[in-house]
Amino acid sequence: MAVTxxxxxxxxxSPVHKLSGVSKLIIFLLWSTIAMLTYDTRVLLILFVLSxxxxxxxxxxxxxxxxVVWFILFFLALNxxxxxxxxxxxGVSIYNSSHVLFEMTNxxxxxxxxxxxxxxxxxxxxxxxxxxxxxxxTTHPSEFAASLNKIGVHYKIGMAISLALRYIxxxxxxxxxxxxVQQARGIDLSNKxxxxxxLKNVVAIIMPLIFSSLDRIETISNxxxxxxxxxxxxxxxxxxxxxxxxxxxxxxxSSLLFIxxxxxxxxxxxxxxxxx
Amino acid sequence: xxxxxxxxxxxxxxxxxxxxxxxxxMDLTIYEGEKVLIVGPSGSGKSTLAHCLNxxxxxxYKGNMTGNLLIKGTPTASLDIFTLxxxxxxxxxxxxxxxxxxxxxxxxxxxxENELVPQKKMHDIVEKTAKLVDIHHQMNYSIxxxxxxxxxxxxxAGVMVDEEIDILLFDEPLANLDPATGKYxxxxxERVHTDTNKTIIMIEHRIEDALHIPFDRxxxxxxxxxxxxxxxxxxxxxxxxxxxxIREPLYTKALKYHQCLVTEEMQPAHIDxxxxxxxxxxxxxxxxxxxxxxxxxxxxxxxxxxxxxxxFSYDKKKIIDSISFQIKAGEMVAIxxxxxxxxxTLSKVICGFEKYSDGTIxxxxxxxxxxxxxxxxxHVGYVLQNPNHMISKHMIYDEVALGLVQRGLTExxxxxxxxxxxxxxxxxxxxxxxxxxxxFGQKKRVTIASILVxxxxxxxxxxxxxxxxxxxxxxMMEFLLTLNRQGITIIFITHDMHLMLEYTNxxxxxxxxxxxxxxxxxxxxxxDQIIAKANLxxxxxxxxxxxSGMTHPKAFIExxxxxxxxxxxxxx
Numbered sequence: 145m146a147v148t149x150x151x152x153x154x155x156x157x158s159p160v161h162k163l164s165g166v167s168k169l170i171i172f173l174l175w176s177t178i179a180m181l182t183y184d185t186r187v188l189l190i191l192f193v194l195s196x197x198x199x200x201x202x203x204x205x206x207x208x209x210x211x212v213v214w215f216i217l218f219f220l221a222l223n224x225x226x227x228x229x230x231x232x233x234x235g236v237s238i239y240n241s242s243h244v245l246f247e248m249t250n251x252x253x254x255x256x257x258x259x260x261x262x263x264x265x266x267x268x269x270x271x272x273x274x275x276x277x278x279x280x281x282t283t284h285p286s287e288f289a290a291s292l293n294k295i296g297v298h299y300k301i302g303m304a305i306s307l308a309l310r311y312i313x314x315x316x317x318x319x320x321x322x323x324x325v326q327q328a329r330g331i332d333l334s335n336k337x338x339x340x341x342x343l344k345n346v347v348a349i350i351m352p353l354i355f356s357s358l359d360r361i362e363t364i365s366n367x368x369x370x371x372x373x374x375x376x377x378x379x380x381x382x383x384x385x386x387x388x389x390x391x392x393x394x395x396x397x398s399s400l401l402f403i404x405x406x407x408x409x410x411x412x413x414x415x416x417x418x419x420x
Numbered sequence: 421x422x423x424x425x426x427x428x429x430x431x432x433x434x435x436x437x438x439x440x441x442x443x444x445x446m447d448l449t450i451y452e453g454e455k456v457l458i459v460g461p462s463g464s465g466k467s468t469l470a471h472c473l474n475x476x477x478x479x480x481y482k483g484n485m486t487g488n489l490l491i492k493g494t495p496t497a498s499l500d501i502f503t504l505x506x507x508x509x510x511x512x513x514x515x516x517x518x519x520x521x522x523x524x525x526x527x528x529x530x531x532x533e534n535e536l537v538p539q540k541k542m543h544d545i546v547e548k549t550a551k552l553v554d555i556h557h558q559m560n561y562s563i564x565x566x567x568x569x570x571x572x573x574x575x576x577a578g579v580m581v582d583e584e585i586d587i588l589l590f591d592e593p594l595a596n597l598d599p600a601t602g603k604y605x606x607x608x609x610e611r612v613h614t615d616t617n618k619t620i621i622m623i624e625h626r627i628e629d630a631l632h633i634p635f636d637r638x639x640x641x642x643x644x645x646x647x648x649x650x651x652x653x654x655x656x657x658x659x660x661x662x663x664x665x666i667r668e669p670l671y672t673k674a675l676k677y678h679q680c681l682v683t684e685e686m687q688p689a690h691i692d693x694x695x696x697x698x699x700x701x702x703x704x705x706x707x708x709x710x711x712x713x714x715x716x717x718x719x720x721x722x723x724x725x726x727x728x729x730x731x732f733s734y735d736k737k738k739i740i741d742s743i744s745f746q747i748k749a750g751e752m753v754a755i756x757x758x759x760x761x762x763x764x765t766l767s768k769v770i771c772g773f774e775k776y777s778d779g780t781i782x783x784x785x786x787x788x789x790x791x792x793x794x795x796x797x798x799h800v801g802y803v804l805q806n807p808n809h810m811i812s813k814h815m816i817y818d819e820v821a822l823g824l825v826q827r828g829l830t831e832x833x834x835x836x837x838x839x840x841x842x843x844x845x846x847x848x849x850x851x852x853x854x855x856x857x858x859x860f861g862q863k864k865r866v867t868i869a870s871i872l873v874x875x876x877x878x879x880x881x882x883x884x885x886x887x888x889x890x891x892x893x894x895x896m897m898e899f900l901l902t903l904n905r906q907g908i909t910i911i912f913i914t915h916d917m918h919l920m921l922e923y924t925n926x927x928x929x930x931x932x933x934x935x936x937x938x939x940x941x942x943x944x945x946x947x948d949q950i951i952a953k954a955n956l957x958x959x960x961x962x963x964x965x966x967x968s969g970m971t972h973p974k975a976f977i978e979x980x981x982x983x984x985x986x987x988x989x990x991x992x
Binding site for chain 2: 285310318321324325326327328329330331332348349351352355356360363365366367369370371372373374375376378379380382383384
């Protein structure tokens with residue numbers, strides 16, 4: 145029962161949890177917009193520090209999300225390697241200067257500009273990851289649907305996402321049980337087994353998981369239909385929380401920061417901060 | 421004159437996916453405020469009947485209908501599922517699968533949300549309904565934190581929030597509940613009926629447990645037709661239930677075995693109302709069989725499994741608290757106890773799925789602390805309750821062979837062992853079939869075969885008979901008994917008291933992670949202290965014995981079980 149709750153709601157008493165789902169969603173959208181648009185290192189650094197502060201405020205522990213973070217970092221590493229392989233001079237063309245540190249081959253030189261560019265890319269990940277994770281683990285799945293609905297997403301889509309999030313722990317539990325039973329039959333997933341065989345073995349666990357999940361879906365969709373789901377084009381929400389002073393204050397601060405960062409990013413006509 | 425609320429008129433229904441109709445030319449009328457119990461073996465059409473009432477047929481499950489079905493005077497053919505669900509509220513069988521909301525309050529509110537009730541009003545209605553079923557102190561609890569009985573209340577409240585609904589349909593409400601919780605669930609339904617006078621329709625095959633509260637009528641469905649529609653007293657006085665292989669209350673069965681005439685006037689619907697004449701009392705004291713014997717005792721004295729002071733904690737909570745017991749070779753033992761008492765966890769700890777913190781477990785005098793799941797599998801096999809959780813291949817042969825293939829045996833060896841196992845399990849004729857063509861019980865057998873082929877000396881089964889009617893249940897248990905006779909030690913987890921009584925010499929009773937009893941089932945089910953602690957229910961056979969003034973009620977129960985097994989064997 146070690147990793148039972150990956151990407152599920154983590155209940156804590158914190159200011160971040162107290163915010164309504166809608167505010168968190170809006171802030172998250174603003175946050176990712178700026179993080180995606182800007183390459184301004186100063187903005188990114190401030191955002192990164194801010195996200196660490198909010199993370200601390202949320203009382204979420206590192207162990208509770210470490211698995212997902214490592215998973216994403218793995219892809220970040222891949223991404224960095226790929227950028228360098230395909231475009232080793234990207235930084236040079238962006239910053240219009242070239243400080244060569246050393247040369248590997250003719251094409252693959254290592255420049256300060258390229259390193260700085262990739263540092264910025266990495267920083268962008270580090271700005272978005274905590275925000276996205278915090279949004280998911282501090283928003284109660286039921287409020288999640290309500291918030292999506294409030295900003296204009298159809299409630300059926302909102303409900304589908306929230307149900308999917310909600311079933312993650314259940315499916316993880318099923319996965320564990322199935323994996324254990326299959327292990328007893330000699331289907332090994334640990335690294336004692338060769339990779340090709342392991343992949344084959346995963347199939348032996350995924351198949352029962354899919355079938356039992358299909359059963360689950362049939363039951364839940366019947367249950368929903370029998371209780372009038374989909375009858376009207378709108379619906380009301382039991383757990384929607386009205387916006388409080390805290391929400392308005394946070395939203396105001398976030399919007400101001402958003403505008404400020406946008407100005408810093410775009411005032412000189414380029415999205416890049418150029419120290420060279 | 422009471423108003424009819426449900427009228428089936430020459431109603432026939434056939435699913436598109438099937439060749440034969442599931443309901444044939446059915447005529448049935450149910451009146452306002454009635455309490456009706458619908459019973460029938462698996463595949464009799466009783467679930468289809470329920471689906472017709474709540475609209476899942478034909479809106480989710482398509483098929484052809486002829487004849488009429490009127491609900492409150494309106495033909496359902498002219499309605500949609502939403503209008504229908506405003507008239508008939510359904511409490512589904514699967515207590516876990518049907519929850520949509522994450523917290524108690526939210527789940528109860530689901531219908532109201534869909535009906536666009538404003539939030540303030542919604543909270544008021546939810547609060548009021550929660551009070552009605554006595555769950556209002558747990559409003560913010562997550563569904564996972566609730567006991568089986570509390571879950572049942574939440575699902576009932578979720579239906580009752582809609583005050584317009586005046587027909588309540590319960591689809592096997594007692595499945596998955598421990599005996600005591602089942603009793604409370606029935607009492608709750610009775611209270612709701614008294615308070616609101618809604619029409620109650622219940623589908624359930626555990627008749628004795630359902631009749632804990634009075635019903636106006638019982639309708640027996642078999643092969644798509646209604647074979648009986650009468651009062652519980654009249655039905656229990658007849659032989660209809662045993663003809664369609666539905667388990668009748670143990671006390672009426674005991675009366676019949678002892679050649680006592682059961683009449684409607686004796687009021688057999690409940691053991692407390694049952695009148696027993698002096699003549700009947702005398703008859704009950706007669707021995708039924710000369711060669712009466714209890715189950716055979718294990719031959720060997722060798723200990724196969726020795727559990728000593730085993731403790732397992734999760735989140736600092738002791739799920740298994742210092743449990744010790746020994747199992748001898750060739751025994752058949754039941755593990756019982758309330759929902760969440762640690763029964764499944766104990767089995768998982770034995771199989772190595774979970775690591776215990778303290779104590780020792782020995783297989784054949786060997787400490788297995790450091791053995792992996794795979795290594796333990798040579799000694800002990802674990803069969804999950806849901807066969808779909810275990811099956812990963814398309815064909816039966818491949819599924820059973822899987823474990824051997826992983827062990828690197830030659831094709832010849834594999835074939836030989838798989839065929840032998842399939843023969844033992846009665847699946848040899850199907851060896852080249854796809855698994856999807858099998859029934860639920862057969863699938864379960866495939867999963868047992870796939871474990872058995874690895875030659876474990878102990879087999880642990882989680883609820884081997886759940887979801888099966890009496891006939892399939894008997895088949896499954898007789899099969900396990902055959903395995904047991906061949907020397908395999910069998911341990912099974914169950915909520916079914918009769919199953920334990922009938923097939924084991926010994927049961928382990930768990931309550932809150934502790935082993936509170938380890939003795940003969942007859943002794944457990946007559947011990948009020950254990951019954952209360954572990955959420956069990958006293959067997960009505962005991963009540964009958966006491967009522968008839970017997971001095972040795974246990975001997976009476978043992979005799980009944982021995983005779984009953986003989987009778988049921990003749991079905992096969």
